[in-house]
Amino acid sequence: MASVLSQTRQEFSYSDEPSAAESQTQSQEHAESADLQADSSAGPDVESNLGDDLNATVESAPIRPAFGAVIHRISATPERLAPDVIARRNQLQHPLISQTVPILTPPVARSYALIEESALHGHSGGYVCGAHGDGVSYLLQFSKAMIQRRIPGVVTFYHSFGASQSIDDRDCMAAFAQSFGVGILKGRTADLRVRILRNVALRTRSSDLRTAIFFLDNAQYMQEDDVGFLYDLRHDLRHDLKEDPLSAVFVAGIFPSDFGIMNSRLKHMQHHRSLETSVIERDLGFSSIGTYDELRKLFGTIDQATTGGSKSWTAHFLPRAFRKGYRFEGEAQVLFSLLSKHEGWAELGFPAKTLFACIRSFLTLAKEHDDSRFAPAGVNEDLWKQALDFTCFVESMDRKLVDGTRTGYLGEE
Structure with a gap:
């Protein structure tokens, strides 16, 4: 090296x-x-x-x-x-610490299947709704990469809307240009807009399936300029005068606590009703891990994941215990017992971001006790409690409760 x-x-x-x-x-x-x-x-x-x-x-x-x-x-x-x-x-x-290798969780697998089904049916307007930290952004990025592998011939785009409320048309176009890979930002804003639209249309027309799938993250932050551009984008692809119409599918990620605010803001915009059926028409469903079985499957995935040298991720952190038969999957019961003591937590679902942070902390702490405190059937609740405390798990669940979401949906639904 x-x-x-x-x-x-x-x-x-x-x-x-x-x-x-x-x-x-x-x-x-x-x-x-x-x-x-x-x-x-x-x-x-x-x-x-x-x-x-x-x-x-x-x-x-x-x-x-x-x-x-x-x-x-x-x-x-x-x-x-x-x-x-x-x-x-x-x-x-290590990939688990650096977070450079994606881990397929049961909720992501379920939601991706629905996203792929929508794409295969040509249905646009599907969206996934989850609280901050539930993994909605990860799902969209994972889906973009997976669809390129499973449906070669489509072209995919990912764009995340910013939280700033003071952007103008130029800022909007520059953000889309960066997301869509249009490197030339000089010239008038109107010219940049045309350049982006032509770039997307050309790439879609050149694809084998002449289909573009757009993953729109943080859609709750869409402003009027964003809505207008997406309307023009969809129109240009579907009503291409030079060639046969092109197919455009939109998939959005939204935080439920901001969903109502977004709807009330967009209803006053000129193209809202026409665009609504293409971007935010159908809830595809998204849920956090909230059951023992799903937690066990996730922990088992970590046991099965290997590095380039075929070494189990669990064996990397606990080599001696792993050789004796220890498997991280057995820790699922211990952690779930601790989490289920809190009323309503399982119904809320555990935020993926905090859950993975807790897993990383536990395995890092456990490395120091590989010899003395771990055996094939051995567990250590104290280490889990330390990991939960270190990752502010209680505070994360409290924030999710304030957001009013239950396993990815609005509490009143």
Whole structure:
């Protein structure tokens, strides 16, 4: 791996030769370092890419000679990394911690199936509704990537509306241009608008299936300029005078707490009624994890996930316990028992963002007790309680309760 962060620890001595104790310590450190580096080399391709942009850096831990001065050295030799540095690097580079590898949860799988079905039927106007942190944005991004794999020949676009209420037409066009990959932003706003519309139409016309699927995130923040542009976009694709009409499918993600505000704001806009049937007509349904079975399936997915070297994610954090038969799936009962003690939490559904943060915290804490406190059937409620506290799980559930959502839907529905 080129240009990686390195750290060297040496003790200066008046003697040219190290003592027997020092030699033994160095041998142990080299052995541990070799083991940790081997573990790092077995990681997925994404792990190796993370180090490419790191330059040789002044070491965070200084060398302290016997006479008390502090000497900093710059080194880019991976072989000289200290074991604790390698361990920290491996921790940050692991896909579960870096969040670089998507994990398919039961709610995402259900909702994606409905999104794909809508696309195959040519139905536009489907939307998914969930509270902040439930995973709506992740669902849309996952669906965009998955549809490209499962239905090759369509062209997909993703756009997230901003929360600012003071954007003008130029800001609106610049945001769409960035999302849709139109790099030239110069010229009049009207010219930029035409450039975006032509770009999208050309890419759609060039696709094998002549179909464009638009994933619109944070649709509750749509302003009048956004609505007008989407109306023109749909019209230009469906009423192309030069070629046969093109197909356009819109899928939106919306937060329910802002849904009513968005509707009341858009009703006064000129194109609202016409566009409503294309963007926010049908609720496709979205739910958070709120049952033991779904939590168990999620934990089992982590057991089954592997790095490039076929090493289980669970084995990365708890190698000794994993060799004895421990599986993370068994922790689902412990966590669900803790969460279900809170009245109404299961009905609300657990926010995916906070739930994954809690999982990462638990496994990180558990690494320190791999030998002494974990056995094949062993669990530790204290570690889960620490993880819940560290990730502010109670506060996250309180916010969801204020939003008035129950497993992704408005509470009164």
